[in-house]
Amino acid sequence: MTTLDMPTTKTVPKAKSRFTLKTEGERFALVGAWLLLILIFGTLMPDSFLSWRSFSTLFGSQAVLVVLTLAIIIPLTSGDFDLSGASTLTMSCMLIAVLNVKLGWPVVPVMLIALASGVVIGAVNAFFVLYFRIHSLIVTLGVGTFVNGLILWVSNSQTISGVSMGLVEWVIINRLFGIPLAFFYALILAAIIWYALEFTIAGRKLLFVGRGREVSRLSGINVDRVRASAFVLSGLISAFAGMLYAGMTGSADPLSGLSLLLPAFAAAFLGATTISPGRFNAFGAVISVYFLVTGITGLTMLGADAYVQNLFYGGALVIAVSLSQLVRNRQPQDFS
């Protein structure tokens, strides 16, 4: 029986030649594009752009966006959208400002409360999505908008400044190799998420749930529990991003954090074209964020107007994803 002629026999010898230039090229194309951007802006503005000072500031200040992006790739991996991420971030930031500045509470318990707020928002998302079987887009959009309202309410629509210097020091003032600590927090978090997705059973389950709920269910995975955990984790990490945001500026305003939502999604989807193409992945997300902000910073330094920011976020996302689709012969994208 085993000697039956199989039509596929001829393809066997080619098995090990998979690590081709093309696949490796695809993996690191975005890194290359990033370096190219640096090269271009560096040639145009050798003094201002290429200085370590401007780079270290860029690394530090964008840590918030990196962390938010890392937060949303968790539910994205399990096949759900979390549109409330930026609201959670702003809520956490605002809670820190209100409790610490207005009520004078010590900063450490306030930070814990801020993180807890993220967990609560994540749990609320999970409850409505899973108990009522509503699409995550609808629930998180609604919950996010609701939270936006709460933020305006608790802050009286005011910017609150004067957050404990302790937090500010530990986020932006203290530096390692000249880069604010916030960058390293984001990097550590990315490493943890990368490890969890690649090397833990929980990460496997997350991926399987995202790719095939029915397959996962019939393989004995508790699909609802996995999805709920993803929402809660996303809330927690978003709240952590809010904490960094408060530390970054020493203040909280009720609106500016909300504008991070779309860049975070742009970076998440862009990140899914690099490092491990076809999957949402932590380091892909980190590189995407810095690719996007390098472009924007460079253009701004060249004297471009503020609108260039959105042009670049949107344009780079669509063009980069289109290019990566060309490499994959335009197969339909399958994240879920």
Place this chain on the structure above:
Amino acid sequence: MSENAVLKMDNIRMRFGSYYALKGVSLSIRRGEVFGLLGQNGSGKSTMIKVLAGFHQPEEGSSIQLWGQALPLPLDPMLIKKRGVAFVHQHLGLVASLTVVENMRVTALGQKTPWFVNWRKEAAAISTLFAEFGLDINPFETVGNLPPVERAFVAIIRAFEDLRASDAGYGGEGILVLDEPTPFLPAEDVQRLFTLIRSIVRTGASVVIVTHDIDEVRDITDRVAILRDGELVDILETRETGRQSILDTIVGSRIDAFEKKRMAVTGIPSLVRVRGLTDGRNTPFDFEIRQGETLGVTGLIGSGFAALPYLLFGARKGLGEITVDGKTMPVSAMTPLAAQKLGIAFLPGDRLGAAGIGSLPVTDNVTLPILDGLTRPYGLDRSGMTREAAKLAQIYDVRPQDPHLNLGALSGGNQQKVLLAKWLQIKPKLLMLDEPTQGVDFGARQQIFKALDKASAEGTAILCASTDNEQLEQICDRIIVFSKGRPVIELKGSEISRKSITEACFHSHDAEAAE
């Protein structure tokens, strides 16, 4: 005969890979007749219909003539529709959450102005049409709220409207093709459906009906074509043919070389005991599977056998009790995880929808049940996972032997080998299979059977739900035939043959119908 043929299909050959589903079938349909297409599962009758619909492209040399005009190859589905052939498929093609009138107007053929739809007028027109056939269905009712037979009516009348709007329709002609419209209908509804078909034929149209049911064929058709293994066996005048001779023609007599050594009928203890199993609607029933035994469950489509593994695995809500190797659990509390802890594994039939993930590599798919064993203090052993997958790919002869490939990139047979390996590696006490070799080529099929045989030799009890009689004959020690949601006939040992299985399926169904 050929002068008033509205449809002539000549020498239709259809190949899937190296497998011929149709080996040169020729038939012609006369004006105003009801023509039956009968055969076992896999005999090619559905393929024939799909060729006629332009869904499958037949090989060179096949020819289809409508009203004397040859259709150019490759076939164009829209052209076929315009010429006056309309189809009602088994799943009816209705959107359950929309209303009758919306469903009726999905096909824009009758539409005059695309800018405005006067729903009231459309509904009135539909009501008139329904009334023409003595039907009374509210056009604004949501399709999901209609009883099954009325849904079938809606689909059939919609197809009939397409006929009227087609080129042939001006002369009052047309061909209505019904693909298994009856398996989910109770007997009195089948009669209502037939009444509708007869009144459609009276308008001058011809009807082709694909079915499993011999008595229905004798009731409604004028002639019946019987297919077996992709070949036309005979065309019979239904009125002049007895049911036994139709049955004999369906089954045929063929000799098969390969035969499994069936296990002794007595002397081996039961490993799996199921008591009072029901999905809540049908009568509860019991059965047992012995150690190393392969039990097949089968029946006609809609007879309920296919739900069995899903109920036992906790994938669908059921009632009853299952004992595996001395451990008992109520079926109502069963979940896939609990089932796995009892030592049950289940390979669903929907390969890339329920069994494995096409967009993930073979490694990820195959190692899912054994991740616990691959966890090291530092986390998952990724290279160990790949090694494990490569080992399994070698044992089960998965080709190409590259565990980095996405599951979806493999052929159906190789996908199935991977998914079977996924569950066999945990050495389940009870392995449940749903159509394990659907769309699998001959060679891979034998390899899968061999792997299953090896598992049963090691004591695994196997439950195989399938309508593939050849497969059942090859691998089963015992077969239970279902009808109307419960077991009706049991075949053991030497009683098992393709012929006896087919006869049991039809017999049990007809016995039910006679009740």
